[in-house]
Amino acid sequence: MKMYVILVYDIGEKRVGKMLKLCRRYLNWIQNSVFEGEITEVKLKAMVIEAKEIMKQEDDSLIIFKSRQEQWLDKEVIGMEKNPLDTFL
């Protein structure tokens, strides 16, 4: 079962690089600490397990919004649109 997710994290500096790499393996980067994409439930579960290993649960936060249909969400981008294909820090 595929779903569309928006993922946002707030992760300590020491761990953020690992988290970024992990999320990019599964989803599309759209802004600083924000990702979106289609993913299966199984893959999402696998990602969350890996994320928990990276995170310091008492300091870090990861929020995942899930929906069954992407078209149900409208997205409005204001200002600079980052290109997920660009290299970045």
Add this chain to the structure above:
Amino acid sequence: MKMYVILVYDIGEKRVGKMLKLCRRYLNWIQNSVFEGEITEVKLKAMVIEAKEIMKQEDDSLIIFKSRQEQWLDKEVIGMEKNPLDTFL
């Protein structure tokens, strides 16, 4: 017409305080630079106009996901759940 929105921003340090204040007037803060809430289309438009005045369009980015029904989205929070009622920086 009310809708449910998720708002994420990536704003230069000099302007981020103003943006935070603005977003908190309209939505609920849920993570670092992430807000959610129910809002009317009219109010959202007003907020976006104010946001554009704060933003430096070539550096800053604001993404708004909109949906007609909140219950359509599942939210999963991993790690620390920030209390939007807490005071914070």
